[in-house]
Amino acid sequence: MRQRRETASASSKGSSSGEASEEESSSNGAEIRTTAYVGNPRRSSFVWLALLLIITYCCSSIYHYQFQSMPVPLTAEEAGKRGFSEIEAFKHVRALTQVGPHPVGSEALHLALQYVLTACENIKKTALWEVDVEVDLFHAKSGANHLRSGLFSGRTLVYSDLNHVVVRILPKYVSEARGQSILVSSHIDTVISTAGAGDCSSCVGVMLELARGISQWAHGLKRAIIFLFNTGEEEGLNGAHSFITQHPWSKTVRVAIDLEAMGIGGKSTIFQKLFNPNELTCGYSHSSTFSLCTRPCNNILLLTLP
Numbered sequence: 370m371r372q373r374r375e376t377a378s379a380s381s382k383g384s385s386s387g388e389a390s391e392e393e394s395s396s397n398g399a400e401i402r403t404t405a406y407v408g409n410p411r412r413s414s415f416v417w418l419a420l421l422l423i424i425t426y427c428c429s430s431i432y433h434y435q436f437q438s439m440p441v442p443l444t445a446e447e448a449g450k451r452g453f454s455e456i457e458a459f460k461h462v463r464a465l466t467q468v469g470p471h472p473v474g475s476e477a478l479h480l481a482l483q484y485v486l487t488a489c490e491n492i493k494k495t496a497l498w499e500v501d502v503e504v505d506l507f508h509a510k511s512g513a514n515h516l517r518s519g520l521f522s523g524r525t526l527v528y529s530d531l532n533h534v535v536v537r538i539l540p541k542y543v544s545e546a547r548g549q550s551i552l553v554s555s556h557i558d559t560v561i562s563t564a565g566a567g568d569c570s571s572c573v574g575v576m577l578e579l580a581r582g583i584s585q586w587a588h589g590l591k592r593a594i595i596f597l598f599n600t601g602e603e604e605g606l607n608g609a610h611s612f613i614t615q616h617p618w619s620k621t622v623r624v625a626i627d628l629e630a631m632g633i634g635g636k637s638t639i640f641q642k643l644f645n646p647n648e649l650t651c652g653y654s655h656s657s658t659f660s661l662c663t664r665p666c667n668n669i670l671l672l673t674l675p
């Protein structure tokens with residue numbers, strides 16, 4: 370039998386938590402090694418305080434980056450005909466919220482639809498002469514939306530009589546532009562308990578202002594841009610389903626961008642991306658000064674959405 374006891378000076382030098390001792394013994398060829406660390410209470414509380422300060426600083430930096438370094442809102446004059454005016458977009462938000470909650474089937478939704486339709490007709494009237502703007506008040510027939518994934522996988526939603534405003538903007542003298550399009554969509558309808566300033570009048574306001582600006586310079590595009598102002602989103606994405614399965618322009622869609630509101634402020638964020646549109650993400654990050662991309666949210670949503 371052999372027994373050896375020694376102070377593990379080498380170990381204690383590399384340890385930041387205080388003193389350490391090591392005991393090693395062997396019996397019948399077997400070795401047992403134990404190490405005991407005695408913590409330093411003073412140093413421990415200092416570490417926790419430093420950690421707290423670091424976390425606070427990180428949270429404060431994230432908040433500042435996300436919510437306080439925002440673009441200065443521009444008026445229509447400052448933005449110019451081809452630019453984007455946040456003030457004008459906000460006017461649309463205010464007008465839509467004034468009709469109150471507008472869920473599917475309500476009279477208020479009819480008013481909201483009429484507002485969006487009128488705004489789109491105005492965009493058509495004021496568009497550049499080299500740009501075609503087509504406005505369609507689309508009435509979707511009944512349909513069945515079978516959910517294949519997400520929380521309600523396996524269930525089928527049945528809908529009928531949904532109305533959407535669909536706008537297609539394309540260069541007048543590029544004939545092939547009609548065959549391929551980029552879809553930008555969001556929803557006009559709200560839930561029954563709110564006027565929906567954020568979800569999703571803010572999206573509709575952005576789309577209307579975006580469409581107005583693009584109608585002034587779309588003669589340089591190679592593809593059409595379709596703006597879909599749909600209803601029936603809050604019932605389970607029925608609006609998007611009815612457009613994709615029933616509207617003739619849907620067959621030309623190559624890329625789809627859906628605007629949605631989550632929270633009450635902050636920068637525009639790529640919250641979820643499906644398939645593998647890396648080029649789209651790169652384009653977004655290069656062209657947008659005030660952008661954010663969250664990969665974890667994407668992964669979580671892929672598990673929950675249909």
Ligand SMILES: [Zn+2]
Pocket residue numbers: 556568569602629630
């Ligand atoms: Zn929404």
